[in-house]
Amino acid sequence: MRRPRSLIPLFFLLPALILLVPFVIYPVLKTIYLSFFLEGKFVGLANYKHVLLSSDIINLDRFPTKSPPWGSLINNVIFIAIHLPSTIFLGLGLALLLKREEVKGSSLIKSIIFLGMVIPMIVGGLITRFLFEKGAGVVPSILGALGIKSLDITWTAFPQTALFAVILGSIWIWTGFSMLMYSAGLASIPRDYYEAALIDGASRFQIFRNVTWPLLKPITIVVVAMTLLWDLKIFDVVYVATGGGPGGASMVLALQMWDYFARELNYNYAAVVAVLLTTLTLIPAMWLIRRRE
Amino acid sequence: MSTKKVLFSLLLIGVLAFSIVASGCISGGGSTSTSSQSPTTKTTTKTETKIQEQVTLKVIGPWSGKELDAFMKVIKAFEAQHPNIKVEYKTYRAEDLATILPLQFESKDTPADVIFMWGWFIKKMGEKGHLMTFNDVINPDEYIPGVLNAVTANGKIYGAPFTAAAKPGFWYRKSFFKKYGLKPPQTWDEFVALLAKIKKIPGIKAPIVSGDSVGWPLSDVTEHFILTFGGAKMQLGLINGSIRFEDPQVKAIFADRLVPLLKAGYFSEPVEWTSAVTSWWKGDYALYFMGTWITGMVDDPNDLGLISLPGCKAMVLAPDYLMVPKYTAHPKEAMELAKFLATEGQRVHVGTNSGKLATWKKVTIDDYWAPMRDVAKIVSNVEAVPDLDDSVGGEWQKTFWDQLKLLWVQPDRLNDVLKTLDDKFPKK
Structure with a gap:
């Protein structure tokens, strides 16, 4: 009986x-609706064609053989390719390092590293900008002192380095999140497992590979999904640090959407990018939800 | 079945409660007008009359720091003339306002009663029906020619001009030139030779400091080159789209004049424009291309000298425009303030260290702050033209700034830059 x-x-x-x-x-439905219109007329997929074929989104004339701009979608992919593994491994490494009781002041160090997550993203963008400014910034100064004169420049002013400046700044901001998640994950692993492994004669690396890493898998899933979402939606840091420039070299999808919306006042093209961005972010979001279920 | 009944009853109660609350709110709002005959409302009406007399206007503009101090003197002068009007000022960058205002206006709202904004933006919003017109408020004949074009559409004036900044050339410290025995050049060759000489001075980072911001300081320099070697006609042609950037004459200005200087390292990398003022003043750089407002930003304006590119007969005059949105709660008072800013307020403003020039012809040279009198005379002897990127506006403005940033660090990509500027130029 039902x-x-x-x-x-x-x-x-x-x-x-x-x-x-x-x-x-x-608003979501209205955005999808708007993406099929231009100047009040239904245009089908014409807006999508225009946006996706635009060199602002994918610039195959320059990618990968010539220097940037390569298009905002490609920049987002590069962003993910560097930012995602960097924050995961840095976060995990720091969590493991600071877990050990012999590290004095580990809580303070963790707090300092987590500072990037606490400050507003706009401030994070400003700090990034000045970190890489010639004369004022730490990064060009150190590289200059090491004799790498080609990188003793204002990173945000050059197309070859602007995107990397933003990515490195974002790694600093986001590593705190990754470290905190892994720290919580490590704290939840019972000590008995490690003691048993030590009694069995396992080395430190074997313990990490066979005990720690598998037990941290749920945490890794969350960190990967959240970082992917963050990378796809990245806006504030880029907006403040480089404005997407120079010449579009550090442009990302979210900023491209903003430019269509706020500068060009073309809400239809902005809606197209918004729909694309939402679709792309839904993939890791759905994956995360399914894995957690 | 019983659960459903309970659920339905709860929903009904909820809806009834919401209705009661909502009706309470609505009747509450209406009760002020309906109870106007009761004794208590007499007091209320009196208070309302009092409130109407004391009006607070909100003004949004781009200024902060010393520039704001100068503007507030104008506001003080207005308040002194209109004791019933108080003015509150808020700083917003035009770039940020461009994102806020269209949405606010579409919802028939406004964040302020008087707003300073780009001319092209005011025109666009005026055409959409969001702004009050100034046809009956200001007399176009009292303004320098062409200044109202940027805010006029179909005979309707949607914005009023305030004072203007001129972008006359490269500023230098007289004391610096004296120390190193340098002289202002009279020809292009002398200009290039001067840069070469400055570059050899020990401790100099670059002869010219390039101001960086969203990109406008670089566009100002570029426009000065266009005006010097292409003239006002070329600038106006580029603004209205009748001349392309890939036009051989335009390209020649970039290729033969600007790019060689960039390649020779005579321009610095873009440096944040306000910190560039400090570096330039202390001698890290010798020349700085900036608008006339720089006179109010340095310690000793009497030590300032000006070098326009030899042969320059036109310069950009960039007025600050203001608008009054239709959605202001105080249209009469807002227009009163707007009128003051467009007329007598200019006299007050040029008398301060704002570094600005009047667009209202009734302002005389004697009204100016002393260090600006010579500049005002120079500007009155050349043809004033509108700012290129401010006039075109929209997405292209950002593209222009961004592409120039690219050109500054990679001058070899001139062809790409010019092509992008043409490709992205608004289609008619």
Whole structure:
């Protein structure tokens, strides 16, 4: 016999739905709707064709043989390719290093590293900009002192280095998150497992490979998904540090959307990028939800 | 079944409660007008009249620091003439306003009563019906020719001009030139020779410091080259799209004049423009291309000298425009303030260390702050033209700034830069 469906869960969902419908669902649907129109006329997929074929999004004339700009989508991919593994391994490394009791002041060090996550992203962008400014910034000064004169420049002013400046700045900002997540994960692993492994004669590397890393898998999934989402949505840091320049060399999708929207006042093209961006971010988000289920 | 009944009852109660609260709010709002005959409302009406007399206007502009101090003197002068009006000022960059205002206006709202903004933006918003017009408020004949073009569409004036900045050339410290025995050049060759001489001075990072911001300091320098070697006609042609950047004459200015200087290292890498003022003043650089407002930013304006590129007969005059959105709660007072800013307020402003020039012809040289009088005379002897990127506006403005940043560090990519500028130019 089929059990009658209860309306009670729906009732409890009602307050959330009342907020979600006008503030999330309607704007999402309206954005999708706008992406098919131009100057008030239905144009089908023409806007998508225009945006995707634009050299602002993918510049195959220059990528990969010539210097940037390579297009915002390619820049986002490069961003992910460098930022994602860097923050994961740095975060994990720092969490492992600072877990050990013999490290004095580990809480203070963790707090300092986590500072990047606490400050507003706009401030993070400004710090990034000045970190890589010739004369004022630490990075060009150190590289200059080491004799690498070609990198003793204002990184954000040159197309070859602007994107990397933003990525490195973002690694500093985001590593705190990764480290904190791994620290929490490490704290949840029972000590018995390590003691048993030591009694069995396992080396430090074997313990890490066979005990720590597998048990940190759920944490890694969260860190990977969250970092991917952050990388795809990256906006503030780029906006402040480089404005997407010079010559579009550090342009990313979210900033491209903003430019269409705020500079060109072309809400239809902005909607196309928004839809693309949402689709791309949905992939890791769905993956995360499924893995957690 | 009973659960459903309970649920339905709860929903009904919820809806009823919401209705009661909502109706309470609505009737509450209306009660002020309906109870106007009761004794208590007499007091309320009196208070309302009092409130109407004391109006607070909100003004949004781009200034901060010393520039704001100069502007606030104008506001003080207005408040002294209008004791019933108080003015509150907020600083917003035009780039940020460009993102905020279209949405606010579409929802028939405004963040301020008087807003300073780019001319092209004011025109666009005016055409969309969001702004009050100035046709009956200001007299176009009282302004320098062409200054209202940027804010006029179909005979309607949507913005009023305030004072203007001129972008006359490269500033230098007289004491610096004296110390190293340098002289202002009279020809292009002398100019290049001067740069070469400066580059050899020990401790100099580069002869010319390139101001960096979102990109406008570089566009100002570029426009000075265009005006010197192409003239006002070329600048106006580039603005209205009748001349392309890849046009051989335009390209020649870049290729033969600007790019060789960039390649020779006579321009510095872009440096944040306000910190560039400090570095230049202390002698890290010898020349700085900047608008006339720099006179109010240095310690000793009397030590300032000016070098326009030899042969320059036109210069950019960039007025600050203001608009009054239709959605202001105080249209009469807002227009009163706008009128003051467009007329007598200019007299007050040029008398301060703002480094600005009047667009209202009734302002005389004697009204100017002393260090600006010579500049005002120089500007009055050349043809004033509108700013290129401010006039075109939109996405192209950012592209122009961004491409020039690229050109500054990679002058070999001139062809790419010019092509991008043409490709992205707004289609008619």
